[in-house]
Amino acid sequence: xxxxxxxHSTLEVTPxxxxxxxSCKTFPHLLIKMINKSRWKILGLLAVFLVMVWYTISREExxxxxxxxxxxxxxxxxxxxxxxxxxxNYTREPPLFLHLKDYFWVKTPSLYELPYGTKGTxxxxxxxxxxxxxxxxxxxxxxKCRRCAVVGNGYRLRNSSIGEVINKYDIVIRLNNAPVHGYxxxxxxxxxxxxxxxxxxxxxxxxxxxxxxxLVLVAFKPMDFxxxxxxxxxxxRIRKGFWKQPPLIWDANPxxxxxxxPYFMEVAAAKVLKLPMKxxxxxxxxxxxxxxxxxxxxxxxxxxxIAGFGYPSSDDKKQSIHYYEHITVKSMASSGHxxxxxxxxxxxxxxxxxxxxxxxx
Numbered sequence: 001x002x003x004x005x006x007x008h009s010t011l012e013v014t015p016x017x018x019x020x021x022x023s024c025k026t027f028p029h030l031l032i033k034m035i036n037k038s039r040w041k042i043l044g045l046l047a048v049f050l051v052m053v054w055y056t057i058s059r060e061e062x063x064x065x066x067x068x069x070x071x072x073x074x075x076x077x078x079x080x081x082x083x084x085x086x087x088x089n090y091t092r093e094p095p096l097f098l099h100l101k102d103y104f105w106v107k108t109p110s111l112y113e114l115p116y117g118t119k120g121t122x123x124x125x126x127x128x129x130x131x132x133x134x135x136x137x138x139x140x141x142x143x144k145c146r147r148c149a150v151v152g153n154g155y156r157l158r159n160s161s162i163g164e165v166i167n168k169y170d171i172v173i174r175l176n177n178a179p180v181h182g183y184x185x186x187x188x189x190x191x192x193x194x195x196x197x198x199x200x201x202x203x204x205x206x207x208x209x210x211x212x213x214x215l216v217l218v219a220f221k222p223m224d225f226x227x228x229x230x231x232x233x234x235x236x237r238i239r240k241g242f243w244k245q246p247p248l249i250w251d252a253n254p255x256x257x258x259x260x261x262p263y264f265m266e267v268a269a270a271k272v273l274k275l276p277m278k279x280x281x282x283x284x285x286x287x288x289x290x291x292x293x294x295x296x297x298x299x300x301x302x303x304x305x306i307a308g309f310g311y312p313s314s315d316d317k318k319q320s321i322h323y324y325e326h327i328t329v330k331s332m333a334s335s336g337h338x339x340x341x342x343x344x345x346x347x348x349x350x351x352x353x354x355x356x357x358x359x360x361x
Contacts, residue, residue: 074145082354083298087271097258100129115220116266124225132257148301152290152308153178156359157323163188175289176200179324180208195293198227198246205252216258268295272345288337307358311339
């Protein structure tokens with residue numbers, strides 16, 4: 001009786017065992033079949049992943065190369081050698097900013113009016129330079145290697161995640177009223193110099209600058225000097241003569257204000273863009289603040305890297321040109337700037353190895 005029950009129970013278990021055995025054989029077969037069907041997708045995803053890892057590591061290594069040991073990594077004189085290939089009669093002798101002493105007894109008066117010279121504005125400059133400064137901060141002068149990042153305002157900076165990289169540079173040059181707060185991950189927080197003109201000045205210069213940021217006026221016309229004088233001397237504000245109303249209140253420390261030497265505007269126009277120097281008042285094209293900033297850096301730094309330069313193609317009319325506001329390339333048509341011309345100049349700098357790009361161009 002017991003033997004019969006044992007056989008019966010054995011017979012009851014056998015179908016389950018067979019089913020389990022069949023499942024064990026079928027699952028690997030199905031798995032292999034699924035892998036065979038999707039292996040190209042898996043391989044493709046794996047390849048993309050490996051490329052992304054390689055790019056991230058190589059980019060970080062290339063950035064860290066500049067910031068390890070100054071004696072080993074600083075490419076001394078390299079910028080001068082390469083700049084001389086592009087800029088005729090390249091020299092680092094001219095000062096970055098205008099000096100007060102140069103306007104008391106001028107032995108060699110400027111040949112040009114603004115924006116490439118100061119002819120006809122000497123009197124107002126005397127008053128303006130009397131309360132501003134021209135010297136470089138001690139921490140600039142003591143640098144053994146001047147590693148500079150010129151940060152443009154281009155849309156390419158959005159979602160770039162290079163803010164920490166930008167903060168590593170000794171000198172970070174920014175432009176106009178481009179904000180930092182709210183965009184730290186992409187543009188960083190450090191601002192050593194900010195180049196601007198009245199119409200592009202932020203009404204609160206302390207908002208997106210550091211306490212020791214140098215505020216560098218790029219003058220395009222005599223009214224720009226007059227605006228600065230009325231602000232710093234607290235005179236009656238000038239409201240006419242601007243294409244856009246500049247700030248009427250501009251709370252800046254005069255000790256942090258500098259007046260850019262028009263020499264760098266001249267180099268950017270005549271030698272980088274190769275614009276004619278005759279009849280400047282008739283010339284519709286002029287360099288952007290960004291190109292002037294790069295030109296300045298090429299005369300001052302041992303390393304010049306750029307980020308956020310380049311405009312979308314003219315076909316893409318809806319694409320914004322700035323990382324912080326929606327202004328399309330169409331707005332550049334009446335700006336007096338030839339962005340295609342400048343793009344070619346910057347491309348030449350990149351090809352020469354004169355500058356390196358932290359974002360795509």
